[in-house]
Amino acid sequence: MPDRRRWYGHVILKGKQFAMDLLLLRHADALNHAATDLARPLSERGHRQAAAVANALADSDAKPKLILSSPAVRTMETAAAVAKALQLEVTPCPWAAPGMSPADARAELKKYASFGRVLLVGHQPDLSVLAAGLLGMDDDLRLNVTKASLMHLHLDSPHSAELISFVPCNIA
Numbered sequence: 001m002p003d004r005r006r007w008y009g010h011v012i013l014k015g016k017q018f019a020m021d022l023l024l025l026r027h028a029d030a031l032n033h034a035a036t037d038l039a040r041p042l043s044e045r046g047h048r049q050a051a052a053v054a055n056a057l058a059d060s061d062a063k064p065k066l067i068l069s070s071p072a073v074r075t076m077e078t079a080a081a082v083a084k085a086l087q088l089e090v091t092p093c094p095w096a097a098p099g100m101s102p103a104d105a106r107a108e109l110k111k112y113a114s115f116g117r118v119l120l121v122g123h124q125p126d127l128s129v130l131a132a133g134l135l136g137m138d139d140d141l142r143l144n145v146t147k148a149s150l151m152h153l154h155l156d157s158p159h160s161a162e163l164i165s166f167v168p169c170n171i172a
Helices: 044-058 073-084 102-110 126-134
Strands: 020-026 064-069 090-092 117-122 150-157 160-167
Touching: 020 073, 020 126, 044 073, 044 150, 064 073, 073 090, 073 117, 102 117, 102 126, 117 126, 126 150, 126 160
Parallel strands: 020 117, 064 090, 064 117
Antiparallel strands: 020 150, 150 160
């Protein structure tokens, strides 16, 4: 395997080293009622929030190389807005559905480390539980991931991270 040193936002492939940037995006605001929870689409406000996050990412230095999403309609619609702005595709991931296991998420995300920077669009409290565990926090209740908020984590291993940024969405 080639020896690629870490340059911010890129993966290290040397021996057993691991590094990736993980962007966690909670889905935007959704309608309260649908045939099932997974079928809930974004509200008008949610579409505005998703567009704002998409534009912010498109203008940033933290553009993901890959977009993963829960298969729920609201997360897929949020991810689609970002994908359109970044000219990327969305990969639906059944393991990221509501109730996502942090252990399963870490194992699955490890498979995508070669992309260097990955966006995962998901749900609350799943994203805060995952982030809290990666950040070494005992209590995930300290993380309030509001709708359409974006966390940028740098992982030096599939089990630990440092918080680079947290950007709440304040679109009304």
